[in-house]
Amino acid sequence: MGGLCNHALELTGPTGNLDSRVHRLDPRxxxxxxxxxxxxxxxxxxxxxxxxxxxxxxxxxxxxxAGVGPRAxxxxxxxxxxxxxxxxxxxxxxxxxxxxxxxxxxSVHQAGLEIFAAVAAKAIIGTTSAALLGATTxxxxxxxxxxxxxxxxxxVLIAAFMYRYLFVIVEELARMRSALVxxxxxxxxxxxxxxxxxxxxxxxxxxxxxxxxxxxxxxARGYNGTMPQRVPLRLVGTDVAFVAGVALIVLTAxxxxx
Amino acid sequence: MPDLPLALHIPDGFLSxxxxxxxxxxxxxAVAVGLRVADRELDEARVPxxxxxxxxxxxxxxxxxxxxxxTSGHLLGATLAxxxxxxxxxxxxxxxxxxxQAFVFADGGISALGANVLNMGILGALLAGxxxxxxxxxxxxxxxxxxxxxxxxxxxxxxxxxAATSAELAISGTIPLSxxxxxxxGVHALIGIGEAVITVTAVSAVLAVRPDLISLVDVGPLAxxxxxxxxxxxxxxxx
Numbered sequence: 200m201g202g203l204c205n206h207a208l209e210l211t212g213p214t215g216n217l218d219s220r221v222h223r224l225d226p227r228x229x230x231x232x233x234x235x236x237x238x239x240x241x242x243x244x245x246x247x248x249x250x251x252x253x254x255x256x257x258x259x260x261x262x263x264x265a266g267v268g269p270r271a272x273x274x275x276x277x278x279x280x281x282x283x284x285x286x287x288x289x290x291x292x293x294x295x296x297x298x299x300x301x302x303x304x305x306s307v308h309q310a311g312l313e314i315f316a317a318v319a320a321k322a323i324i325g326t327t328s329a330a331l332l333g334a335t336t337x338x339x340x341x342x343x344x345x346x347x348x349x350x351x352x353x354x355v356l357i358a359a360f361m362y363r364y365l366f367v368i369v370e371e372l373a374r375m376r377s378a379l380v381x382x383x384x385x386x387x388x389x390x391x392x393x394x395x396x397x398x399x400x401x402x403x404x405x406x407x408x409x410x411x412x413x414x415x416x417x418x419a420r421g422y423n424g425t426m427p428q429r430v431p432l433r434l435v436g437t438d439v440a441f442v443a444g445v446a447l448i449v450l451t452a453x454x455x456x457x
Numbered sequence: 458m459p460d461l462p463l464a465l466h467i468p469d470g471f472l473s474x475x476x477x478x479x480x481x482x483x484x485x486x487a488v489a490v491g492l493r494v495a496d497r498e499l500d501e502a503r504v505p506x507x508x509x510x511x512x513x514x515x516x517x518x519x520x521x522x523x524x525x526x527x528t529s530g531h532l533l534g535a536t537l538a539x540x541x542x543x544x545x546x547x548x549x550x551x552x553x554x555x556x557x558q559a560f561v562f563a564d565g566g567i568s569a570l571g572a573n574v575l576n577m578g579i580l581g582a583l584l585a586g587x588x589x590x591x592x593x594x595x596x597x598x599x600x601x602x603x604x605x606x607x608x609x610x611x612x613x614x615x616x617x618x619x620a621a622t623s624a625e626l627a628i629s630g631t632i633p634l635s636x637x638x639x640x641x642x643g644v645h646a647l648i649g650i651g652e653a654v655i656t657v658t659a660v661s662a663v664l665a666v667r668p669d670l671i672s673l674v675d676v677g678p679l680a681x682x683x684x685x686x687x688x689x690x691x692x693x694x695x696x
Contacts, residue, residue: 211561234567241469241477241568279563283468293636314631321470322566329563338561351492353504357553360508361515368509368516376520389530389651392522396658399517399532403510403541403663407670410509417505 214334216266220437222335226344228438229336232445233261233328239449240324245317253452254324257445258331265335275330283322290315338362347432356426364409372402466558467573467622469566473629480625481571487548487579494545507542511550514538515557517659522651530648533618535581536611537656541663543672544586551578576621581614586673588613593674600664600679604657611656612649619645 213222221229236254243250262272294311332341339359346355375398384394414422472480499507514534521529538547552574558564565573589606596602619641627634660671668676 237469237567241566242474275563279468290632293632318470318631322468325469325566325568326563329560329567333561333563338557341560351488353492353495354488354549354553354556356504357508357511357549358557360505361511361553361557364509364512365515368512369519372516372519386522389522389524389647390654392520392651392654393658395520395522395532396655397662399520399537399655399659400662402517403513403659403670404666406509406513407506407667410506413509414503414505 211333211338213337214267214271215262219265219335221261221265224335224441225432225434225438226336226340227347227432227434228441229332230341230344230348232442233332235442235446236328236449237325239453241321243321243453245313247453248320249455250449250453251320251324253449254328257448258324258327261331261335265331267331267334272327272330272334275334276326279326280323283326284319287315287318287322290318343429343432359426360413364406364413368402368406368409371405372398375402466565467569467576467625469568471566471629471631472569472572472625473631476625476629477568477572480569480575484552484571484574484579487545487583488552488574491545491549491552494543495549498543499546507546507550510538510542511553514550515554517655518554520655522655524644524647524651528644530644530651532652532655533577533581533615534656535578535618536585536607536614536652537659538578539582539586540589540607540656540660540671540673544583544590546672547582547586548579551582554578572622572625576618576625580617580621581611584617585610585614590674598677598679600661603664603674603676603679604661607660608653608657612646612653615645615649615652616642619648 216222236257239250240254262268291307291311291314292305294308294314298309300307300309300312336344339362342355342359342362346352379394379398386392386394495507514537517532517534517537520532522531524530535547535551538550541547542550555565555574555578556570559567559570559573585607589603589610592606593603596606620638623632623634623637623641626632626637663670664676664679668679
C-alpha cells in the first residue's frame with residue numbers, strides 16, 4: 200500500500216549544529232549563496248566540469264561548517280535523488296551519437312553517457328544545495344528572506360499560513376487514510392481511487408471550516424490584513440562575505456577552462 | 458525500489474537554460490495575473506483561508522494510488538484547485554505549493570521551478586478551469602454533466618502536463634521526444650484516471666454539502682443533486 204510519505208515531513212527543519220555560524224547567517228545570504236551554486240552548476244556544460252567540483256566543494260564546506268553530517272544529509276536526499284538518478288540512468292540507452300560501447304546485449308553511446316554525467320552532477324548539486332538550505336534555515340526564516348528579496352507579499356503570506364497548518368492537515372489526512380486501510384481498503388487499480396476522492400472532499404470541507412475559524416479567531420485578535428512587524432533582517436559583514444566568497448569561488452571555476 | 462511514487466517534478470540539470478528561462482517567464486507571468494486577480498476579487502484579509510487551502514492541496518498530493526507494476530501515482534490537484542478556487546487563484550496556490558516543495562523538500566529543482574509550476578499547476582488549472590467555464594453554458598445543468606466535465610478535464614490536465622514535460626526535456630536535448638512522449642503519456646494516461654476519479658468524487662462530495670464553495674462556475678440548483686449518502690456522514694465514518 201502506498202505510504203503517505205512522498206515528502207517525509209519529519210525530515211524538514213534545521214539540523215546539525217543549530218548554533219553554527221552557517222545557521223546564524225542571514226536567510227537572504229543563504230538563499231542567494233545556495234541559488235548561485237545551483238545556477239552555476241546547472242549552466243555549466245560538461246567540458247567545464249571544474250565548476251561542478253567547485254560547487255560540490257562549496258557545499259561540502261557549507262555542510263561541515265553547519266555540522267550537518269553525511270548521514271543526516273543522505274536521509275534528506277535519498278528519496279529525491281534515487282528517483283532522479285533512476286531516470287537519468289536511462290538516458291545513455293536512448294541517446295545515440297559518438298562512440299558506441301557494448302555491454303552484452305545492451306549498447307550505450309558516448310553522447311548519452313556525457314549527458315548522463317552532466318545531468319547527474321547538476322541534479323546532485325542542485326538537490327544537495329536545496330536540502331542544505333532546508334537543513335540550516337527554518338521555513339519561516341526562508342520566507343522572511345524571500346520577502347526581503349522582493350517576492351510578492353501575498354505569495355509569502357499564503358506560504359506562511361500553508362506551513363503553519365500543513366502538519367495538522369497532513370496528520371488529519373493520515374488518520375483518514377488509516378481509517379480506510381483498517382476497513383480493508385486496498386486499491387489495486389487507479390479506478391478504485393474513489394474512496395480517496397471522498398477523503399479529499401471531506402478534507403476540503405474540514406479544511407475550509409478550519410480556515411474560516413482561523414480567520415475569525417485572527418479577526419477577534421485584531422488582525423486587519425497585515426501581520427505585525429518583526430525585528431527587521433540585518434545584513435552584516437559575514438553575510439556579505441559569505442555570498443561574495445561563494446560567488447567568487449564558483450564563478451571563477453565556471454569561467455576558467457579546464 | 459518498492460512503491461516509489463511517480464512524479465513529474467523536474468530536477469536541476471535536466472533542462473537547458475533557454476527552456477528553463479522561458480518556462481520561468483511564463484510561470485512568473487501567470488502568477489502575476491493571479492496576483493492581480495486576487496487583488497481584485499479577494500479581500501486581503503481572507504489570505505489565511507488561501508494558506509490553509511494551499512496546505513490542503515499539499516496534503517492531498519500525498520494521496521498515492523496504484524498505477525501499474527508496483528509503481529504508484531499521486532494526485533496533482535490542479536483541476537481540483539481550479540474548480541474550488543477558480544483558475545487564477547489556483548495558479549497562485551499551486552505555485553506556492555510547488556515552490557515550497559522545491560525549497561523545503563528539495564523536490565523539483567530550483568532552476569526548474571518555473572517549468573514545474575507550469576507543467577503541474579498553471580497549464581492544468583488554466584486549461585481545465587477555462588474549458589469547463591466555456592463549456593458550462595452549453596452543458597445540461599446537472600450534477601452528472603458537471604462531474605463528467607471535471608473528470609475529463611482532470612485527465613486531460615495530467616496528460617497536457619506530461620506532454621509539456623516531455624517536450625521541455627526534448628527541446629533541452631536531454632531525452633529525445635520519441636522515447637519520453639510515449640512513456641510519459643502511457644503512464645500518465647493511468648495516473649490521469651486516478652486523478653479524475655479522485656477529483657470527481659471530491660467535487661461531488663463538496664457539491665452535495667456546500668455547493669456554494671465551487672468557485673469555478675455558478676452551479677446554482679442542479680438536476681440530480683439528491684443528497685449523496687456518504688459525504689454528509691464522511692467525517693464520522695472516516696475519522
